[in-house]
Amino acid sequence: MARFAVVAAADQSLLASVAIKPLPEAGGEIGYMAATGARGRGFTAAALRLLAGWAFAALRMERLEALIQPANEASIRTAERPAFPPMGPAASAAPSRASGTPTWSTCFRARAPSR
Ligand SMILES: CC(C)(COP(=O)(O)OP(=O)(O)OC[C@H]1O[C@@H](n2cnc3c(N)ncnc32)[C@H](O)[C@@H]1OP(=O)(O)O)[C@@H](O)C(=O)NCCC(=O)NCCS
Secondary structure (H helix, E strand, C coil): CEEEEEECCCCCCEEEEEEEEEECCCEEEEEEEECHHHCCCCHHHHHHHHHHHHHHHCCCCCEEEEEECCCCHHHHHHHHCCCCCECCCCCCCCCCEECCEECCEEEEEEECCCC
């Protein structure tokens, strides 16, 4: 697991954080959050773009996945931003179900650009 913080240059206050952990077969699972007062300013999307580039180029990962609750529109939009082609539901996804409805879904899966 690797975690990175996005901090304000002026006072080092936390703006956002992103993390990645390895999955089997050259995959990686990403996680992210933004500080309440720093949301909607593109910090998380920018950090994810850097993280994805690092994962594909330096870590030689071939796909990234995020587990996102279906109602978390902000998270889905953020995951779509890194500009790598989405591949649809992740192979590793096994949605837990309550009352017959998924409690989370994998809405984002990106593949490494052609090398
Ligand atoms: C999801 C979260 C990380 C987004 O962080 P953020 O810094 O506000 O996101 P950004 O400013 O980088 O915006 C990225 C995209 O999401 C969109 N977005 C952000 N907040 C949104 C909201 N509340 N509703 C709809 N879209 C939203 C932005 O418009 C942007 O899309 P665009 O460039 O197409 O306009 C933040 O809301 C958060 O920390 N939520 C709680 C924790 C969480 O849900 N983490 C993800 C778990 S899977």
